[in-house]
Structure formats: C-alpha cells, structure tokens
Amino acid sequence: MLQIRGLTKRFGGLAAISDVTMEFPAGSLTAVIGPNGAGKSTFFNLISGAFRPDAGEIVFKGETITGLDRAAIVRRGIGRAFQVASFFPSMTVAENLMAAIAAHRGQWGDLNHRFPRQGVRDRAMEVAEMLGLHDNADTLSANLSHGDQKLLDIALALALEPSMLLLDEPTAGMGPEERWRMIEKVQRLWQQQHLTLAFIEHDMDIVFGISSSIRVLCYGRLLAEGTPDEIRNNPAVIEAYLGTPDAEEDA
Amino acid sequence: MSVPTRSHTLRDIMIGCLVIAALAAIPFLLPSKAFQDFVIRCSSMALFATSLNLLVGYTGLSSFGHGLFYGLGTYSFALLMQKTGLPLPAAFVLTLLLTAATAVVVGAICIRLRLIYFAFVTLAMQMLAHSIVISWVGLTGGDQGLQGGIPRRVVAGIDLGNQYHLYIFSAVLLVIGLLLMRHIVSTSFGTSLRMIRDNEVRAAFLGIVVWRVKLTVFVLAAVFAAVGGIVMSLFVSGAYPELINWPISGDAIFAIVLGGVGSFLGPTVGASILLLLNDVVTRQTEYYGLALGIIILLFALGLRRGLLDFITQRLGGRPAGGIS
Amino acid sequence: MDLDALIGCVTSASCVVTQTTSGLIVGMLLFLVAAGLTLIFGVLKIVNFAHGTFYMLGAYLAYTVFAVTGSYVLGVLGGGLGMAVFGVIFERFLISRVYGANVLMQLLICYAVVLICDDLVKIVWGPDFYAMGMPPAFQVPPLFIAGGVVPPFYLVLISAALVIGGALGLGLGLTRMGKIIRAAAVNPDMVSALGINTTLLYSLVFAVGGMLAGLAGGLAAPVRSLTPGMGFSVLIESFIVTVIGGMGSIAGALIAAVVLGLIRSFGTIGFPLFTDGLMYIAMIIILVVKPSGLFGKEIV
Numbered sequence: 001m002l003q004i005r006g007l008t009k010r011f012g013g014l015a016a017i018s019d020v021t022m023e024f025p026a027g028s029l030t031a032v033i034g035p036n037g038a039g040k041s042t043f044f045n046l047i048s049g050a051f052r053p054d055a056g057e058i059v060f061k062g063e064t065i066t067g068l069d070r071a072a073i074v075r076r077g078i079g080r081a082f083q084v085a086s087f088f089p090s091m092t093v094a095e096n097l098m099a100a101i102a103a104h105r106g107q108w109g110d111l112n113h114r115f116p117r118q119g120v121r122d123r124a125m126e127v128a129e130m131l132g133l134h135d136n137a138d139t140l141s142a143n144l145s146h147g148d149q150k151l152l153d154i155a156l157a158l159a160l161e162p163s164m165l166l167l168d169e170p171t172a173g174m175g176p177e178e179r180w181r182m183i184e185k186v187q188r189l190w191q192q193q194h195l196t197l198a199f200i201e202h203d204m205d206i207v208f209g210i211s212s213s214i215r216v217l218c219y220g221r222l223l224a225e226g227t228p229d230e231i232r233n234n235p236a237v238i239e240a241y242l243g244t245p246d247a248e249e250d251a
Numbered sequence: 252m253s254v255p256t257r258s259h260t261l262r263d264i265m266i267g268c269l270v271i272a273a274l275a276a277i278p279f280l281l282p283s284k285a286f287q288d289f290v291i292r293c294s295s296m297a298l299f300a301t302s303l304n305l306l307v308g309y310t311g312l313s314s315f316g317h318g319l320f321y322g323l324g325t326y327s328f329a330l331l332m333q334k335t336g337l338p339l340p341a342a343f344v345l346t347l348l349l350t351a352a353t354a355v356v357v358g359a360i361c362i363r364l365r366l367i368y369f370a371f372v373t374l375a376m377q378m379l380a381h382s383i384v385i386s387w388v389g390l391t392g393g394d395q396g397l398q399g400g401i402p403r404r405v406v407a408g409i410d411l412g413n414q415y416h417l418y419i420f421s422a423v424l425l426v427i428g429l430l431l432m433r434h435i436v437s438t439s440f441g442t443s444l445r446m447i448r449d450n451e452v453r454a455a456f457l458g459i460v461v462w463r464v465k466l467t468v469f470v471l472a473a474v475f476a477a478v479g480g481i482v483m484s485l486f487v488s489g490a491y492p493e494l495i496n497w498p499i500s501g502d503a504i505f506a507i508v509l510g511g512v513g514s515f516l517g518p519t520v521g522a523s524i525l526l527l528l529n530d531v532v533t534r535q536t537e538y539y540g541l542a543l544g545i546i547i548l549l550f551a552l553g554l555r556r557g558l559l560d561f562i563t564q565r566l567g568g569r570p571a572g573g574i575s
Numbered sequence: 576m577d578l579d580a581l582i583g584c585v586t587s588a589s590c591v592v593t594q595t596t597s598g599l600i601v602g603m604l605l606f607l608v609a610a611g612l613t614l615i616f617g618v619l620k621i622v623n624f625a626h627g628t629f630y631m632l633g634a635y636l637a638y639t640v641f642a643v644t645g646s647y648v649l650g651v652l653g654g655g656l657g658m659a660v661f662g663v664i665f666e667r668f669l670i671s672r673v674y675g676a677n678v679l680m681q682l683l684i685c686y687a688v689v690l691i692c693d694d695l696v697k698i699v700w701g702p703d704f705y706a707m708g709m710p711p712a713f714q715v716p717p718l719f720i721a722g723g724v725v726p727p728f729y730l731v732l733i734s735a736a737l738v739i740g741g742a743l744g745l746g747l748g749l750t751r752m753g754k755i756i757r758a759a760a761v762n763p764d765m766v767s768a769l770g771i772n773t774t775l776l777y778s779l780v781f782a783v784g785g786m787l788a789g790l791a792g793g794l795a796a797p798v799r800s801l802t803p804g805m806g807f808s809v810l811i812e813s814f815i816v817t818v819i820g821g822m823g824s825i826a827g828a829l830i831a832a833v834v835l836g837l838i839r840s841f842g843t844i845g846f847p848l849f850t851d852g853l854m855y856i857a858m859i860i861i862l863v864v865k866p867s868g869l870f871g872k873e874i875v
Contacts, residue, residue, distance in 0.1 A: 048456065074458040086456075088449035099442050103457040107439035108464065114260070115439040156457060313678055360859065364866050367622060367678065371818050372862050375855045378811070382852030393848075497811075501686060508679050538698065540690035547687035551680055552672055 001026040001196045002047070002078075002164060007056035009046055016042045017220045020056070024164070029190050030198045031207040034217035035240060040200045041083065043217060044166045048080045049073040060164070079162030083169045083200075085149035086156075089142035093133050093152060096141050097124035100159035124159070130192075131155045131185060147178050151185070158189070165189075167199040171206065179203060183210060208232065216240070263433055267426040274422045278415060287418040288486075289530070293523050294425035295482040299499075300506040300518035301432055302475035307504075308512035309436055310468050311448030313366070315500055316373030319357070319380050320473035322495020323350050324480020326384065326391060329490040332401045339406050346481060347474050354473030355466070362465040374497060381496050396491035401484065411485055421482050425519075428478055433515060435471060444468055509550060511557025520559050581845030592723025594840045600729055600798070602836025603736035607791035609813035609820070609828040610743060611784030617760030617823030618780045621670060622678065624685030627810025628692045629785050633658045633792025634801050635700055638707050647710035647797070651735075654793030655786045662785020663778045671777065689806070696803040705801035713797075732794055739790055740829065743783075747825070756780060760823050815858045821871025831869065 002024040009017040017039045024030055032040050045051045047058060049070040058066045065073055088096050098116040101123050102108065110117075116124075128134040131151045136144060141152055150170060157165055170186055171179040183206050190197045201207050207214060207228070214231045216223040218240045224231055231237055278287060299321045306312040327349045331342040361372050384391045391397055404411040411417050435441055443464045446454040455461050484490055493499065502525060503518075510521025532542045554561045584590035612626045633654035641650035669688065673680045713728040747753035755771055756779070799805070816835055820827025835854060842850040861869065 050452075050456075069460075070455040071458045071460045074456055080456055082453075086450055086453040088446055088453065090445065090449050095442075099446050100457045102439045102442060103446070103454070103459050106458075108443040108459045109467070110439040111435060113439065114434075114437050115442045117439065156453065160457065307679065315682075360863055364862060367822065368818065368862060368866055368868075370678070371814060372859060375815070375858045375862075379852055379855035379859070382849055382855065386846075386848035386852065388848075504679055504682065505686070508683050512677075512679070538694045541694035541698075544687040544689075544691035544694070547683055547690070548669070551683050551687065552669070555673075555676070555680070 001028075001061065003057075003059040004047070005057045005059070007043075007046060007058065008054050009042060009051055010054050015220050017046060017053075017217075020217070020220075020222045022215055022222055022225060024196055024198055026196055027194060028196055028198075029187070029210065029212045031211035031214045032198055032200050032217065033202070033204075033207055033214060034223070037219075038217040039220040040217055041168055042220075044080065044168050044198075044200065047073075048078060048166060074160060074162075077161075077163040078166065079157030079160045079164070080166040081150070081153040081157050081168065081170065083172050085146070085153040087141050087149065087152050089140075091141060092138050093128060093141055093144070094121070094124050094137040096152060097127050097155060097159050100156045101127075104160040127155050127159050130158065130189065146173060147182065150174075150182065154186070154189075158193070162195070164196040164198070167197070169200050169202065171201065171203060179206060259437070260434070263430055267430055271419070271422055271426055275419055278418070284414065287414055289526065291418055291421045291482065291486050293526055294421035295479045295486065296502070296506060296522035296526060297425055297519040298428045298479035298482065299476050300503045300510075300522045301429060301515075302472040302479070303500075303503045304507045304512060304518045305432060305435070305444070305468055305472040305475070307507060308517075309441065309448065310444040310465065312362070312465065312469070313370045314361075314373040315370045315504070316375070316377035316497075317472065317476055317503055318495060318497065318500035319373070319377035320350050320354060320476040321480040321483075321499060321503075322377075322380065322384070322490075323353060323473075324477030325484040325487075325490040325494045326397065326480075327477075328481045328484045329397050329401060330390070332403065333397070333399055339403055339411070343481060347477055350473050350477035351470050354470040358466045358469035358473075362462060362469060374500070377495070377497060377500060381492060384492050384495055391490070391492075394492055397489045400488045404485075417485055421486075424478060424482060428475055429516075429519065432475060436515065440464070440467070505547070508557055509547075511560030511563070514557070514559035514563055517557050517559040521557060524558070577845055577847065581841065584841070584844045587722075589722030589724075590844075592720050592725065594844065595837065596723070596725050596729050596733075598837040598840030599733050599833065600836070601839050602833040603733050603740075604791045604795050605809070605812055605816055605836060606829050606832035607736055607739060607787045607794075608809055609816035609832055610740065610825050611787035612813050613817040613820065613823055613825060613828045614756070614760070614787075615780055615784045616817065618756055619674070619777055621674070621681055623670075623781075623784065624682050624810065625665065625688045625692075626784070626788055626813065627806030627808075628689050629658045629662065629788035629806075630792040630795075630809050631696065631801075631803070631806035632661060632692060633789030634796045634799065634805070635696060635705075635792075636789065637793030637796045638700075638705060638801055641707060641710070641796070647712070650796070651790060651793035654796075655790035658789025658792070659782040659786035661789075662781040662783075665785070666778050666781035670781075671774075693803045693806075700801075700803075702803060707796045707801065709797050728797065732798070735794055736791075739787070743787070743825070752776075752779065756783075812854070815854055818868055819858055819861050821868030824868070824870035827868060827870030 004023070005021050007017055007020045008015060020043065032043065034040050042051065046053050049068055049072070052067055056066070057064060060076055060078060063076070065076060088099060091099065098120050101120050102116060107117060125134060125137065128137055131154060133148065133151055133155060136148060141149065144152060154167065154170065167186065171182050174182060186197070186199065187210050189195065211228060213225070213227055215225045216231060216237050223240055224234045224237050226234070274290065303314065303317045306314050306317065324346055328342055328346040331337055331345055332339065335342070337345065357376050361369055361376070364372055385394055409416050409420065411420055436444065443454065443459050446457070446459065447461055447464060451461055480494070483494060506521035506525045507518040508521070509524055510519065511517030528543060528546060533539050536542055584594060608626060608630050612623055615621060615623050636657045637650035637654035640653035641647055644650070665688065669684050670681065673684055709728060713731065715727055717724050717726045747757050755776065759776065812835065816828055816831045820831035838853055838857060839850055842853045846853060
C-alpha cells in the first residue's frame with residue numbers, strides 16, 4: 001500500500017529523519033513507536049505532505065507522491081488525525097463532518113449551490129455513528145470533551161473515505177481507561193472499514209496489545225521493525241528504551 | 252447555523268424586494284434630500300464594509316487595505332466615463348473586471364503572508380495606490396481629485412444624475428450585492444472560508460487548496476468593494492484621493508467592528524451607525540474626533556463586540572461567522 | 576520624476592552630504608519611535624496603532640516645557656517622561672482590557688485614542704501650526720562639510736538619538752529587566768512560566784516605548800512644525816520600519832529606519848511626488864522576498 005524509500009528530512013543541519021525505508025502493507029495495523037524526539041511526528045508530516053522531504057521517495061498505491069502538497073495527498077487517500085485534536089471549533093459536530101465531506105467531494109470551491117448539498121448530511125451522520133458521535137451531532141465542537149474532540153478529529157479524516165489513515169497519538173492526554181476505549185474504537189474502525197492504519201503511541205500495553213506489526217524510530221532512523229514478539233526481544237530496542245547502564249548514569 | 256434551504260434564498264429575496272419597495276415609497280411620504288443622500292452614501296459604505304467582512308469575519312483575513320479596491324472602483328469608473336465613450340453599463344462591468352484583475356495580482360502577493368504581515372502589506376498596497384493617484388496628476392488630477400463630472404448618466408430611461416433615481420439605483424445595488432454575498436457565504440465555498448478561518452491546517456488536510464480559496468474570496472470581496480466605489484463615484488460625480496486613502500479602510504473596519512463581524516448584516520448596521528454618528532456629531536461640535544473617539548471607546552470596552560453580535564448573543568444565538 | 580536631478584545630486588559631494596545628513600536625522604528619529612513599537616509588539620504581540628500619538632504629544636510637551644523653562648534639554652526629557660507615564664496609563668486602562676482580543680478590537684481602541692488626542696491637542700494648544708524654533712544655544716552658523724551645509728544642531732540630534740539608542744541597547748542587554756524583556760519578546764510563555772509579574776512587565780514595556788516616542792517627539796520639535804495629526808505619518812513610517820526590519824527586532828528597526836530615511840531624503844530629489852510610494856514599494860518587495868522582514872522570526 002505505502003512504500004517509503006530512503007526518506008530524509010533535515011531541519012537546519014539536523015537530520016530529523018534520515019534514510020528511513022519501510023513499508024505499510026495493505027490492511028495492516030502498524031504502531032510507530034520510539035523515544036521522545038525520535039522523529040515520529042515528522043515522519044507522519046512527511047508522508048502527509050506537511051513537510052517536503054530532502055531526499056527519498058514515497059510511493060502510495062504504486063504512484064510516487066513525494067513532494068505533492070497536503071491537499072493532493074489527501075485526495076489520493078491518505079487521511080490523518082493530529083496529536084492535538086484538530087477541527088473547526090465554531091461549528092457543531094455535524095457541521096464539521098459535513099464540511100469535511102463537502103471538501104472531499106470537491107465542493108470546496110462550489111459557488112453555485114447552498115451548503116450542504118444533497119446527501120452530505122446523511123453521510124455525515126453515518127460517519128458520526130461510526131465513532132459514536134451521533135448523540136452529540138448538534139453540539140458545538142468547541143464544547144465537546146477532550147476524548148470526543150479526538151474522536152471528531154479522526155472522524156474528519158474518515159469522512160474522506162481514506163484507504164490509509166495516519167493517527168498521531170490517538171490516546172494523547174487521556175486516562176488509562178479512556179485510552180483503551182479509544183483504542184478499541186480505532187481497532188474496530190480498522191476492521192470494519194478495511195483500512196491500512198498506522199498510529200503513533202507511547203503506551204506499550206496498547207502497542208503490544210493491538211498492533212499487527214511495529215516500527216521503531218530512534219534519532220530519526222529506523223531502529224527495528226517486526227511483529228510485537230520480535231520487537232519485544234530485540235536488543236537494540238531494549239537498549240534504546242532502557243538505555244545502556246552508562247547512558248543512564250550520564251542522564 | 253441552521254440548515255439553509257432553497258426557501259431561505261426565497262425569503263432573503265422577498266425581504267430584499269420589500270426593502271426596495273419601502274425605500275422607493277419613503278420620498279413620497281417624507282421628501283428629504285438629506286435622507287436620500289444618506290441612503291446613497293450608506294449603500295456605498297455598506298457594500299464596502301460587507302465585502303471586507305467576507306475577508307475579516309468569514310475567512311479570518313484581516314485586511315487593512317481593502318479601501319484600495321473601493322478607491323479603484325471610484326477612479327476607474329469615473330475615468331472610463333470621462334475619457335472613453337463607453338456607455339455606463341459597459342464602464343460598470345469594465346470597472347469590475349479591472350478591479351478583479353488588480354485583486355488577482357495584489358492577492359497573489361498578499362495571501363501567503365500571515366496575520367499582521369498580511370494586514371500591513373495590504374495597507375502598504377493601498378498607500379502605494381494612493382501615492383500613484385496623488386503623483387499621476389495628468390490622469391487623476393492629483394490631490395485635487397478627478398473633476399469634471401460623470402457624463403452619459405441616462406440609461407434606459409433612468410437618469411442617474413437625478414437624485415431620486417440614483418437613490419433607488421443605489422438601494423437596488425445594495426440589496427443585490429448583499430443577496431449575492433449572502434449566497435456566497437452560504438455555499439460550500441462559504442463553508443470552506445469558515446474552515447480556513449477556524450483551522451487552516453485542518454482545512455488543508457481535508458483536501459482544500461487553501462490559497463485558491465483565499466485568492467477567490469479576496470477577488471470577490473474586491474469586486475463588491477468596487478461596486479460600493481462606483482456608487483460613491485456617481486454620488487460625488489468624480490473621484491477624490493480621500494476615497495482611496497487609508498482612513499477609508501479604517502472606516503470600513505470601524506463599521507464592521509461596530510456592527511458585528513459575526514452577523515451577516517453587522518457591517519451594514521455598522522455602516523449606518525458610522526454615517527449617522529458622522530452626520531450628527533459634525534453638526535453638534537467641531538471636535539468630531541473627540542466625540543467619535545469616546546463613543547468608540549464605550550463600544551469597544553463596553554460591549555466588546557459589535558452591536559448585532561451583542562444582540563444575537565443576548566438572545567442566546569450563535570453568530571454565524573463568529574470570531575471572538 | 577526627475578532622474579537628472581537625482582543623478583546630479585548623487586554625483587555632487589555637497590548634495591550627498593546634505594541629503595545624507597537629513598536622511599540620517601529622519602532615520603534616527605524614526606528609529607526611536609519604531610524601537611518602541613517593535614518592543615511592544617515583540618513582548619505583548621500588540622500593534623500599538625497609537626504610537627504616533629505618543630510622538631506628537633511628546634513634541635507638544637517638549638514645546639511647552641521649553642517655552643516655560645527655556646531649556647531644550649528639559650523639554651526633551653519632559654516629553655520623554657511625560658510619555659512614559661502616558662504609556663503606562665494607556666496600557667493599564669485601555670489596552671490591557673483587550674489583550675487576546677481580535678487585532679481589529681485593538682486597532683479600534685488605538686484609533687479612538689488617536690482621534691481623542693488629536694482633538695485634545697487642538698483644544699489645549701490650538702489647531703494652528705507651531706514652530707518651536709532652534710534653541711538659542713544652537714543658533715550658530717552651519718558647518719560646511721565637503722561643500723554640503725550641515726547645521727550643528729543636526730549633528731546634536733543624530734548623536735542624541737544614537738546615545739538613546741545605545742542606552743536602550745545596554746539596558747536591554749545588561750539589566751535583569753532588560754533580559755526578561757528580550758526573553759519575553761522571543762517566547763512570551765516562558766515569562767509566565769518563570770513566575771515573572773507580567774502586569775509590571777507589560778506596563779514597563781509601554782513606559783519604555785512611550786518614553787522613546789516622547790523623546791523622539793521632543794528631539795524633533797525644533798526641526799518639525801507641530802500640528803495636531805502630525806503623529807500619523809510618523810506612525811505609518813515607523814510601521815514600515817518595524818515591518819521591514821522584522822517585528823520585534825530592534826537591530827532590524829535601526830537598519831530599516833536609516834535606509835528609509837535615506838530613501839526619503841534622496842527620493843525627494845528624484846521623485847518629489849512619489850517619495851511615499853518608494854517606501855511602500857520597498858516594504859512590499861522586502862516582505863514578498865522575506866515574509867517576516869529582514870531580521871524577524873517566522874510567525875506561525
């Protein structure tokens with residue numbers, strides 16, 4: 001589904017991502033992990049077109065998408081949600097989703113018809129229902145709870161009917177119980193919508209609990225990849241997370 | 252924002268027709284030249300201010316130089332009428348095309364700038380236009396303004412040199428302009444504007460090509476401002492540097508903040524209040540600035556939002572284009 | 576447009592000296608005003624649209640103090656101190672009420688203050704032009720440098736502005752409060768995180784900004800005619816300076832102010848009617864090439 005070859009991004013003199021090569025097979029549920037500052041968010045930003053890579057290639061469904069702008073990448077089927085929930089605070093939940101659907105249907109430049117056009121509202125309610133937001137459809141999104149705002153962010157991405165979804169820390173800022181509720185919803189979506197899904201996550205219980213494969217980034221490089229079992233026993237990963245005894249003394 | 256339907260459009264058109272009918276009747280009941288003058292000036296200002304609110308209130312683009320397009324409207328229209336033999340409707344359309352072309356160039360330069368820089372560069376663009384008008388004496392008459400009147404004002408039996416005809420003409424232009432802008436903000440395009448205002452990054456990641464939406468609304472707003480400018484040009488029979496100088500942008504900003512950026516009719520209400528204040532205060536005192544300044548302070552510190560927004564919120568509503 | 580005159584001037588030493596001196600005066604006075612503007616923006620992220628009014632009031636205040644005491648130095652200091660106090664009052668009672676509000680609301684409040692002060696000046700000092708005239712101490716024959724006429728007072732003005740600018744630089748660089756102000760200009764969140772009294776800090780910044788504008792007004796009083804509304808052109812020019820230099824950057828303001836002063840003084844010869852237009856073009860070009868100004872940080 002998505003192949004990445006030799007991806008590199010430098011900020012000033014520092015390489016935030018260097019020479020990363022990996023693949024996300026169709027239908028996979030992949031966790032991207034790594035210590036703070038490993039370049040995970042930068043990695044997602046590169047795939048989704050927020051940043052332009054300095055080197056390397058991104059191939060999605062057989063087509064090179066390297067260097068395309070954000071909107072063009074979205075139209076090819078890669079949706080994303082953000083670490084800090086990102087939505088349209090002056091609109092209700094339903095309006096948020098209708099706006100996203102109208103944008104997806106190419107109506108964002110439409111000066112002829114009133115908003116929302118036919119079918120948009122029904123589709124919005126469908127998407128809201130997928131994430132359990134339909135009871136709050138007419139709530140002003142700024143007034144939603146933190147967890148519901150994160151769900152709305154994901155729902156906005158889903159409204160685009162993406163074939164691949166990038167979630168940057170879907171459980172950020174949540175308590176342990178809420179995290180699991182959230183991640184179960186994500187897992188259900190992945191199954192029902194036949195998505196290829198990649199997510200960044202810090203909670204190792206969740207990572208090892210639900211993902212089918214794991215990628216570990218460290219200092220901008222791909223440190224390891226494999227199944228949860230392989231990663232659990234990988235000495236390089238253990239070292240990166242726990243640090244060598246020397247490193248710990250330095251810290 | 253309730254779900255708009257076709258019936259909303261019909262209702263808006265009906266209201267517009269009623270307003271025109273009422274305005275047409277008033278001079279027969281109350282023959283006052285001052286009132287007609289007021290409506291003409293008010294139509295011009297309201298078109299201008301509402302067009303600015305497409306940028307400020309609906310898209311979150313704080314332009315300080317929108318008066319450039321208002322002034323461009325007055326000057327191009329007056330010049331086309333004076334220097335060419337074009338009939339009035341042709342000059343009208345050509346003025347709008349010229350303004351749109353200018354707005355494409357100015358917009359292409361400005362819209363990629365952020366916040367305060369956008370504000371200042373639009374202001375600089377307007378000041379530049381003002382400098383050109385002042386220094387190109389041969390074409391524009393310099394600081395004396397473009398005198399000599401506007402010829403060929405009779406179109407299809409309507410004499411725009413006649414006070415009552417111009418009065419109706421301005422009111423009709425205002426109503427049509429407002430209906431069109433109302434339509435623009437209620438389309439999917441209008442929703443894109445709100446998305447960009449709320450969260451530009453999110454809008455881009457939903458597939459909206461942000462610069463294209465911004466440039467489009469910038470050009471549309473410029474065209475409506477130029478319509479306001481044309482009305483003013485007809486009213487003053489020419490064009491003057493004050494109509495393209497920065498305080499004209501200040502007036503429009505004042506009108507929309509006064510009336511309310513979050514309500515569609517806020518700028519129209521604000522424009523009326525501003526002109527009314529202007530007329531009343533200048534008659535009462537020579538210290539117009541002092542009086543106006545105190546009123547502004549009371550508004551800004553007392554209500555902290557425009558009049559219509561204040562009323563809407565008091566009634567428990569939520570402003571359609573609200574920014575706080 | 577008169578390119579011949581411009582070429583004639585540039586190739587004549589005396590004309591270059593005369594124009595450069597007058598350009599430097601404009602530039603240095605502009606720098607003092609713009610430094611306050613950029614400081615206020617850097618720390619508070621507020622654009623003080625009333626800054627030209629500080630300058631105007633400073634000039635009138637200096638005029639009155641000079642008229643009473645006969646001392647130009649006292650006049651300038653009076654203008655500076657008076658505007659420092661005015662700046663604090665303005666910040667405490669008006670601007671602090673719209674922190675975090677839409678920039679248009681801030682614009683409106685400042686606009687109101689400009690209107691009110693212009694009329695108050697008319698009421699107190701009258702609507703006519705005032706000329707303070709050269710202080711007696713400086714009524715001496717001009718110097719001739721390379722054939723160019725340079726009144727000694729001009730040199731005094733330029734050095735005074737340099738001294739004030741230097742003191743500002745030292746104050747920001749060496750004192751504790753100065754360091755806090757500079758840090759706040761870079762990262763406003765940090766200041767509240769460090770538990771610094773932001774109320775005091777903001778008032779102080781407005782006091783310094785007001786004082787700079789007041790000093791500039793006082794210094795300029797002998798060479799400018801005083802009139803209600805004189806603040807506006809200064810406001811626009813110091814905006815251009817801060818935007819070109821990069822908002823929040825004092826070094827940028829210095830360079831931009833001098834450049835603008837020179838554009839003005841030489842522009843008057845080559846493009847007498849279009850001098851202002853030249854400044855706007857300069858500003859537009861620089862912002863198009865570098866959207867955050869010469870020394871500005873990218874605002875996201």
